[in-house]
Amino acid sequence: MSEHIIDINNLVKHFGDNAVIDGISLSVSKGEVVVLIGPSGCGKSTLLRCLNGLEPIQGGTVTLHGEPVIHGDKSLYKVRQKIGMVFQSYDLFPHLTVLKNIMLSPIKVQKRDKAEVEAKARELLERVGLSDKADSYPSELSGGQKQRVAICRSLIMDPEIMLLDEITAALDPEMVHEVLNVVLDLAKNGTTMMIVTHEMAFAEAVADRVIFMDGGVIVEEGAPSEFFRNPKTERAQRFLKTFTYTK
């Protein structure tokens, strides 16, 4: 757990005059699962988007294995192949079947062999329990199934790190589980991940490290057992309280 995959150094991101991320430094090591939590608008989703170069940043640096990730940069597409990202909304390509959704980028972007890619795609579908949906179109899938396919579509690129941005937030409650189980399975197999989620029980189960953000800064971080039982800061305590109902 020593090799750094991603290094974030003093990252600053503004939307207009509003500093959404106000100086964040953070490193993620190989095999580590980091979960970002915090109230809505605290900047955790924006942080993930900056890591993938989807947002221009106003200060600091993001590097993947020492290579800078810069929004709008010509060689950004090379770095991005090593970063898998799954979004909150279903973003499968609606004009392609499940199998083609997964196979398109390794074939077109990485120029890999079609037969090898197809075998790998089917293997991934098997792993997430969707072998029988290979030839379906996204419109024929449930939300949970779509998100599992989206995970496969990122995994097939052999990314060094997966970024999951509230991937269960738009799902019906009964589908949340099937998706989170896939993520837990990935964690067990040593996939490096950064996860933004509102599912606290899941966060506790999957994380090696929990980072609590508020107002664009890291307020508290630590091991999940420590954080969820004994949050040190008052802000974290208040946030965690909102998840329990008391009369």
Added chain:
Amino acid sequence: MDFEFIKKFTPMYVEAARLTLIIGVIGISLSAVIGLLCALAKYYRIPVARQIASAYIELSRNTPLIVQLFFLYFGLPKAGIVWSSETCGIIGLAFLGGSYMAESFLGGLKSVGKIQIESAESLGFRRLQTMRYIVAPQAASTSVPAICANVIFLLKETSVFSAVSLADLMYVAKDLIGMYYNTWEALLMLVAAYLVLILPISIVFTVLERRLRRAGN
């Protein structure tokens, strides 16, 4: 009804319809090319090109084809640009249609959500690849109904070509009415000719649209 008359002059209508169709096809194809270029200029916000495209679209959409044709056919020769009726017809139709096509293509491109582009980029697609594999196929199918409507609209607009002395269907009908006073026969053949020209296309497009709509759901 004078059937001898109809029989005698049907070949003239067929010839005129053929001319209308040829000019229509060329003009509409050109308008699709112009439309695509304008749509891309606006979609990618290419400086200068996008402003030119916008200005052109407004000029083209807010003036009648017949006025555009008069300018091309009677006006431009005074500036040393002399075009035949056929060329004027094609250019006029392309000028008019380009703006309608541009709006349809642009509508299709804009209908592809930002999230689609972001996920393609996250997978390492480059800009052109994103366009080719992700945006274009989706945009194409959403713009089909609008494109079809444009084709029919433009085909109907070809009826003003007679104004620049192109020997099209209207021209033949007017000629026959003026020469022989067989008004009913001439008009009947005119209506029939346009029906033959437009109805099949209209039906094919309706079926196509229905099929697309079903595939989309």
Added chain:
Amino acid sequence: MQGIEVLFMGNNMLRLLSGLWVTIRISLISIGFSLILGTLLGAVMTSKNPVVKAVCRVYLEIVRIMPQLVWLFVVFFGVTKLTGLNLGGETSAVIVFTIWGAAEMGDLVRGAFLAIPRHQFESSLSLGLSKTQMYVFIIFPQAIRGLIPNVINLSTRMIKTTALVSLIGVTEVLKVGKQIIDANRFEYPNAAIWVYAAIFFMYFLICFPLSMASRALTKKQQGGE
């Protein structure tokens, strides 16, 4: 390429403008009739009776399948032949554009009503409004709001289409332009380019603001929802 003076010589500009007024007048009258008849037709088209629906549909499709110019010819030449009385280009044009405009307007009205969500009707009634109150206070205001940009668009289409009346012998702006060009043939051989450019921009100056208004309204409505 001199010759632009022609536009400002004597009362030429005034003549062009009064030629333009001829087409605008035809458009305005036709638009007026279309609004009234189209609204009635639209109300009929929302009927659930399949026969009524089919008849309306057929009417709309027949009007739409032919170029407007063909209909102008049919009415202008055909009616004269049939009745022996000369309708004249202007009257023929008003008839054709009203038949066409009413069909399109009817379709727009129908669309505007269908676009109103069912629950608007249901919640109005459940609030205790009478049927009349429901239409007056809830349904019509929403339908009209959505209708206005489309009606403006239809009007610009009709204004542009009215330029065709020169082809059935109405002395409108294109004809006046030609007269001016012919009268100055020897002194100003290049007058044509300026005259037709002027007519081009006259139409543009009428239609462009209308298009802008329609777009601005659409944007505002979409943004407000």
